[in-house]
Amino acid sequence: xxxxxxRKQFLASVAAASTLGLAxxxxxxxxxxxxxxxxxxxxxxPTTLHVKSAADKIKAATNGEVVVQVFPNNQLxxxxxxxxxxRAGAMQMMGIGDNILATLVPAAAIDNVGFAFKDAKTAWTxxxxxxxxxxxxxxxxTGLYAVEKVWDEGxxxxxxxxxxxxxxxxxxxxxxxxxPSPMNLSIFKDLGAAPVTMNVxxxxxxxxxxxxxxQENPLGVIETTKxxxxxxxxxxxxxxxxxxWMIMNGPFxxxxxxxxxQAVSEAFNTAADAQRTANQALDDxxxxxxxxxxLTFNKPDVAPFQAQLVKAGYYKEWKAKFGDxxxxxxEKYTGPLG
Numbered sequence: 068x069x070x071x072x073x074r075k076q077f078l079a080s081v082a083a084a085s086t087l088g089l090a091x092x093x094x095x096x097x098x099x100x101x102x103x104x105x106x107x108x109x110x111x112x113p114t115t116l117h118v119k120s121a122a123d124k125i126k127a128a129t130n131g132e133v134v135v136q137v138f139p140n141n142q143l144x145x146x147x148x149x150x151x152x153x154r155a156g157a158m159q160m161m162g163i164g165d166n167i168l169a170t171l172v173p174a175a176a177i178d179n180v181g182f183a184f185k186d187a188k189t190a191w192t193x194x195x196x197x198x199x200x201x202x203x204x205x206x207x208x209t210g211l212y213a214v215e216k217v218w219d220e221g222x223x224x225x226x227x228x229x230x231x232x233x234x235x236x237x238x239x240x241x242x243x244x245x246x247p248s249p250m251n252l253s254i255f256k257d258l259g260a261a262p263v264t265m266n267v268x269x270x271x272x273x274x275x276x277x278x279x280x281x282q283e284n285p286l287g288v289i290e291t292t293k294x295x296x297x298x299x300x301x302x303x304x305x306x307x308x309x310x311x312w313m314i315m316n317g318p319f320x321x322x323x324x325x326x327x328x329q330a331v332s333e334a335f336n337t338a339a340d341a342q343r344t345a346n347q348a349l350d351d352x353x354x355x356x357x358x359x360x361x362l363t364f365n366k367p368d369v370a371p372f373q374a375q376l377v378k379a380g381y382y383k384e385w386k387a388k389f390g391d392x393x394x395x396x397x398e399k400y401t402g403p404l405g
Contacts, residue, residue, distance in 0.1 A: 100323055102135045103158040105143035107267055109291045113349055114218060114311060115139045117342035118162060121334040128330040135160070145266035147247060153316055154210060160315045164220050166248035168312055174205040177393050179250040179307050180385060182373045183401045187219055187347055190308045193400035201393050206312070212320035214332060216339035218311035219346045221285035225302045226294060229280050231365045232302035235259060235375040244270055244282040251283070254306060257379035258372060267292070274298060285309070286353040287346060295360045303366045377405050
């Protein structure tokens with residue numbers, strides 16, 4: 068029979084266990100990462116909901132050591148401010164349309180070329196393949212980390228308060244809001260409109276007060292931001308497909324343990340597949356809903372719009388800006404452009 072544990076030995080074992088427990092808690096605290104994630108979309112948009120789903124999976128996969136705090140609806144500032152804060156390290160992650168990201172990384176707008184994709188699946192294939200492989204390193208050169216799979220923002224449509232847009236002639240001198248994106252600005256300038264750049268956070272008021280007479284966004288954004296309350300017509304032009312990059316502050320990403328990096332990447336890439344499907348399903352369901360909410364729809368022939376862009380030298384200009392390598396990568400999925 069072993070000797071009984073003395074009081075001194077017992078207290079020593081308790082102290083040792085306490086020390087080990089404290090060390091373990093400190094080690095877990097040292098590994099713990101809090102990711103402030105900003106997004107410009109409303110809390111009930113499919114993209115925001117799938118970000119929250121990814122956050123839940125990351126917390127579970129890391130036993131609570133990585134916590135993603137989601138701030139929707141421009142709570143951390145508009146896209147431009149969030150991108151600046153992300154680069155400075157004031158926040159750790161954001162979702163951003165590639166048309167806005169292109170103000171920092173021009174190559175990110177390669178998939179925004181006007182009337183390039185016949186459908187969303189073709190765009191996804193391009194971004195998952197050769198186009199994305201060229202764009203991601205350009206993003207990372209700016210000190211950001213880009214999750215591999217690009218999410219779906221969808222095709223953009225034109226809404227107006229004064230008239231439907233059926234031909235390029237209807238856009239001549241038309242005051243239309245576009246995001247602060249070189250590609251959006253370029254398309255509408257070359258179509259003869261009078262584009263005005265502003266962030267989406269300011270847009271509802273600008274439409275309401277007639278600072279601008281129209282705007283362009285995917286149907287999901289038009290519905291969740293309630294633009295139908297201040298617009299009368301929706302022209303289904305499908306003039307641009309926009310992807311949504313999930314990007315992180317580069318130094319923060321590099322500071323994370325490899326297991327945490329893997330958990331973050333896997334969760335956001337898996338969520339990307341579900342988000343793409345959900346966003347397209349939302350777009351497909353919204354025409355009838357928006358009609359009931361007061362919007363009148365029309366589906367113009369897009370060929371005259373494309374012809375106007377060719378005439379204006381739009382495709383020639385952007386091919387020169389992107390370079391032959393990236394343009395060729397795009398045309399592998401779209402066919403010849405311009």
